[in-house]
Amino acid sequence: MKDIGPVNALYPSLTTIVGCVADGRANFLAVAHVGIMNHGQPQYLTFGINKAHHSGRGILEHGEFSVNIPDQDLMVETDYVGIVTGKNTDKSGVFEHFTGELAHAPLIRACPVAMECRLYKTLDFETHDVFVGEVVKTWAREDVLTDKGKPDPARVRPLLFDMATLGYYALGAKVGDCWNAGKALKRR
């Protein structure tokens, strides 16, 4: 093993598009630094947004946002909203969007999965605001759901992001069952 320095190696991560209303219009930005806070009800998720970005203002003003999961076909649009800022560019027309339960959480129609979130907590962290959101409602295209009504990653075809190689990646095949594969060692 070679020491490669204090490199954050928690990649690839899921690429999402966070939507909000800022300065009275919908705004979207790419966010790949996302986390899951818990499992249970209610469900909370977290991500960090640089304070210099336009979106943080909208999230702080309205306390609402959406987290949309783009598929690989949306790579170009996802990257675009990750390189231009709503400060000087109107990004409201990049995606057709709709409003669900929350008035300030624009949901992207083309994304196979999209969540409406209410801001639960904000952590002022150095250059970033870390937002913790409560998932209020989740929307999914029917063709990406399993027969149990859950999003199937193989059908969602998410875009994965890697910082080291600055690349987008596709998901590989399922290789095992969670909370099950390890039982092989228990039996020994």
Ligand SMILES: Cc1cc2nc3c(=O)[nH]c(=O)nc-3n(C[C@H](O)[C@H](O)[C@H](O)COP(=O)(O)O)c2cc1C
């Ligand atoms: C793949 C990708 C992932 C990104 N992830 C984040 C992130 O997690 N946090 C962040 O603050 N910016 C992230 N960015 C940068 C913002 O999306 C970008 O600066 C955007 O233009 C900000 O838009 P806004 O000023 O309209 O809010 C990412 C960009 C790309 C291309």
